[in-house]
Amino acid sequence: MEILMRMSERRGGCFPITLKSEKIYFLSDLEHIRHVLVDKVDDYEKYFEGLKPIFGKAMITIDGALWQKIRKPQQPFFHPKVYEEYYPHLMTAVKTKITQWSDLAASGEEVEILEQTWSLAADMACRALFDREMPFNPQAVFGAVKAYTDTANHKNIRAKKMSGEMSEVGDEEAAAEAISAWLSLPDAVIGAKPLSYRNQTLLKMLQRAEADPEAPEFDHQQVLDEIKQYLWAGTETTALTLGWIFYLLSQHPEVTEKIRREGEEVYGDREPRCEDIQKMTYTRAVMLETLRLYPPAWALMRTATQEDEIGGHKIKPGDKIVLSPYMVHHNPKYWNDPETFDPNRFLPGRIKQRVKYSYLPFGAGKRFCLGGQLSQLETVLALTMLLRRYRLEYLGDVPVKISPTVMLTPKGGFPFRLHALS
């Protein structure tokens, strides 16, 4: 990331790198980002080559009229009016995690917090969207798939090559195993017993669409791929957000105390209700500021389909574009003192002072994240509940080193020890 930041300082908000015959443009200026994500969105396709085995032809990877047909019927399942219905299921997942943490705290063992937050995020998604208890072992599946996606991504964008290092998918057997574990997940979800036989779930909608002759775009493979998309794009992102928050809080105990106090003030000794979560403006601000400093989706990738010009550079069809929320969020042109963790920037009233497109953790334009609001509800709920019961002691290096793979991850993970609060 440092190399990219330095290059953008020296060479401007749109600079190319040529690798073999491929041109890759890195964008970090807001006008260029708006150009690609909004004004000329139809001239830039999603670029997902290395991740095709993981996502197949899911909505997140496709473009044009097909993308519209696939996204439209799924949108209502992410509208805030369905949150009341999801809320008890999210709460059950958090309470399950609280119970699991009680054993981990009692044992005093070291815990990889991302394994914990990833399994929590996956449990929340399975319960709320599919009406299922998570029907697989998250540690085994996500660990394997992550190893694959990280190396596949390196191979693909070859970002590491710039620092003289080259990384390839080394272990083909492990990659094949990871992919086969991953491909079995949608069937496990479909085959698992429904939790409460809700009639209107995202899974039911997908299955009904498959049976509908008027919706040929939803063939069986499409349904499987949509499920995979939610199990990865909808879980690793939330898991990393929680992980980065816990890391930052370990360095800022006063912020942790404020989150606990806000919980006491808003819902006291009872359980928080869905409407309480909306009132927790400070906890939300901590989450938003963390997403500014460490946006899990640090790079959004596109391929040009038409000739174009960006920042004086001639773009040719086939050129690759990397738009970097990380580089925008750390740019002093758009943020005062960008390296400082300051949740107050995101308190109500101050949000309006922000320059448009300077905050992009969920992307922008019509390909904006479908589950962004849901993940915010999940994250604030998990934070307030977990922090009022546990103190998290960070055991890793400070400052943590960033590893920008497909997602923005901590190099070496996030080792923690949990302590139950009396």
Ligand code: HEM
């Ligand atoms: C903190 C959590 C999350 C972050 C940071 C995040 C980030 C993003 C970003 C940046 C994009 C746009 C990618 C691009 O333009 O290339 C995206 C798309 C998407 N996200 Fe999220 N996401 C999060 C959580 C979720 C959740 C919880 C779900 C669903 C359960 C979800 C589902 C999707 C889907 C389906 C798309 C594709 C939308 C489309 O192409 O039309 N995301 N996400």
